Amino acid sequence: MRTDLLRRCGYFHNLPADILASAASSAQLRHVPGGEFFFRQGEPASHFYVLAAGNARLSQITPEGRQIIMGLIGPPHEIGIIAAIAGAIYPLDLQATQDSQGLAWDRDALRALLEAHPVLALRALHMVSGRFVELQDRYRELATERVERRLARAILRLAAQASRPEADGVTIAVRLARQDLAELTGTTLFTVSRTLSAWEDAGIVRSGRERVTLCDPARLTAIAEDLPG
Amino acid sequence: MRTDLLRRCGYFHNLPADILASAASSAQLRHVPGGEFFFRQGEPASHFYVLAAGNARLSQITPEGRQIIMGLIGPPHEIGIIAAIAGAIYPLDLQATQDSQGLAWDRDALRALLEAHPVLALRALHMVSGRFVELQDRYRELATERVERRLARAILRLAAQASRPEADGVTIAVRLARQDLAELTGTTLFTVSRTLSAWEDAGIVRSGRERVTLCDPARLTAIAEDLPG
DNA sequence: CGTTCGCTTGAACTAATTCAAGATAAGTGG
DNA sequence: CCACTTATCTTGAATTAGTTCAAGCGAACG
Numbered sequence: 001m002r003t004d005l006l007r008r009c010g011y012f013h014n015l016p017a018d019i020l021a022s023a024a025s026s027a028q029l030r031h032v033p034g035g036e037f038f039f040r041q042g043e044p045a046s047h048f049y050v051l052a053a054g055n056a057r058l059s060q061i062t063p064e065g066r067q068i069i070m071g072l073i074g075p076p077h078e079i080g081i082i083a084a085i086a087g088a089i090y091p092l093d094l095q096a097t098q099d100s101q102g103l104a105w106d107r108d109a110l111r112a113l114l115e116a117h118p119v120l121a122l123r124a125l126h127m128v129s130g131r132f133v134e135l136q137d138r139y140r141e142l143a144t145e146r147v148e149r150r151l152a153r154a155i156l157r158l159a160a161q162a163s164r165p166e167a168d169g170v171t172i173a174v175r176l177a178r179q180d181l182a183e184l185t186g187t188t189l190f191t192v193s194r195t196l197s198a199w200e201d202a203g204i205v206r207s208g209r210e211r212v213t214l215c216d217p218a219r220l221t222a223i224a225e226d227l228p229g
Numbered sequence: 230m231r232t233d234l235l236r237r238c239g240y241f242h243n244l245p246a247d248i249l250a251s252a253a254s255s256a257q258l259r260h261v262p263g264g265e266f267f268f269r270q271g272e273p274a275s276h277f278y279v280l281a282a283g284n285a286r287l288s289q290i291t292p293e294g295r296q297i298i299m300g301l302i303g304p305p306h307e308i309g310i311i312a313a314i315a316g317a318i319y320p321l322d323l324q325a326t327q328d329s330q331g332l333a334w335d336r337d338a339l340r341a342l343l344e345a346h347p348v349l350a351l352r353a354l355h356m357v358s359g360r361f362v363e364l365q366d367r368y369r370e371l372a373t374e375r376v377e378r379r380l381a382r383a384i385l386r387l388a389a390q391a392s393r394p395e396a397d398g399v400t401i402a403v404r405l406a407r408q409d410l411a412e413l414t415g416t417t418l419f420t421v422s423r424t425l426s427a428w429e430d431a432g433i434v435r436s437g438r439e440r441v442t443l444c445d446p447a448r449l450t451a452i453a454e455d456l457p458g
Numbered sequence: 459c460g461t462t463c464g465c466t467t468g469a470a471c472t473a474a475t476t477c478a479a480g481a482t483a484a485g486t487g488g
Numbered sequence: 489c490c491a492c493t494t495a496t497c498t499t500g501a502a503t504t505a506g507t508t509c510a511a512g513c514g515a516a517c518g
Contacts, residue, residue: 146506191505194466209466468512
């Protein structure tokens with residue numbers, strides 16, 4: 001079942017069985033209870049992970065202690081390739097938001113894999129490049145767009161990532177506090193709360209404690225893209 | 230002299246002579262007059278460049294037409310590896326700000342190089358990873374820090390990158406309009422102007438038309454790091 | 459049943475933007 | 489060399505988006 005997991009993640013997708021097998025066999029399974037950390041910002045970068053089960057949060061802490069969330073991830077998602085390859089230390093935290101499991105390769109195992117299968121180095125380059133372009137886009141958003149629009153985008157992104165249908169819309173399938181949305185969009189919990197209240201009055205979303213339900217995705221998209229209506 | 234240039238840039242640094250030679254010989258030299266574009270956002274990504282001479286600006290245009298600057302670069306700087314490897318299109322503009330020259334590898338040449346010399350794929354991974362971590366830090370800055378601080382950082386970064394000593398300080402060695410600084414820090418030309426005026430009154434910088442001179446780097450660092458004094 | 463945690467809302471405040479007007483400096487052509 | 493034109497920059501005043509702080513609500517949880 002390890003190879004099945006790998007097959008489902010972009011990094012290992014469509015690779016020959018022998019590569020998958022050798023990758024799967026050189027990984028260790030690590031269990032991390034909800035709230036605990038896979039790794040913390042500043043620690044020596046020791047492992048490359050593929051999240052196998054659960055959910056996790058990638059975040060950075062500013063020198064002043066303010067936190068910002070770089071991403072919320074679910075399985076199967078690759079994390080730490082950059083650190084494990086290039087960097088001496090992890091540049092951010094990876095915290096399990098529920099009980100989670102990850103396949104972990106230490107640096108030696110990763111290096112051995114990359115050397116034995118050069119295609120994995122190219123794949124890694126693809127993956128990191130793709131993430132770079134995404135991050136660049138989010139940087140531009142942050143530099144040029146208003147909070148409401150950034151929040152709309154963030155919610156749509158999360159809904160696309162993990163949502164479950166309900167009677168009156170789709171609910172984002174992870175616990176999502178106002179504070180999380182604030183740290184995800186670079187604003188405050190108060191502004192998020194006000195914005196969600198306004199959207200709720202307009203019938204675009206319904207929301208409650210750590211929960212957001214999308215009722216009218218089209219109108220939220222209109223806000224995200226700054227369309228009329 | 231091509232190999233000398235390559236030797237000076239991180240991507241090719243400390244490689245065996247045969248690799249340098251093969252890289253140098255498969256590149257084409259391209260001249261781009263000041264103001265013209267090496268490539269534009271949205272175009273098919275055809276080449277990987279190493280800027281050989283001149284200066285250039287990496288920028289994105291928002292759908293609304295607002296521009297943001299992702300970086301100002303001088304020789305020798307590698308650009309386009311992400312696009313040429315991974316992407317179908319360039320995700321941003323590369324505009325020469327003065328008459329410039331670049332070594333250019335088309336996709337076939339690049340692929341051949343990477344296949345012949347696997348170390349180049351690993352190097353590329355390193356390079357992109359490093360840029361990713363940098364961008365992540367700038368993202369955090371943008372999300373959490375005030376304009377004055379971001380501006381201080383941007384100016385210090387530019388001064389470190391390219392500056393020339395003068396009677397009363399170091400001058401940033403590229404033409405740098407208020408508008409450029411605004412697009413680099415995610416603010417407006419007016420706010421930049423006011424901030425620079427205040428700093429000038431305080432004796433921290435001197436500035437004029439498209440020019441900034443650092444008089445008291447220590448105090449600017451204090452602003453950038455939010456230290457007392 | 460009370461405490462805690464997350465959420466809402468109001469009111470005051472502030473950083474930054476927007477717009478307008480004018481100053482300064484750099485080319486340009488006579 | 490000078491007037492003319494253009495681009496860059498400065499500054500003030502009005503405005504606004506968003507923050508901060510304080511108070512209170514309501515659902516979850518022991």
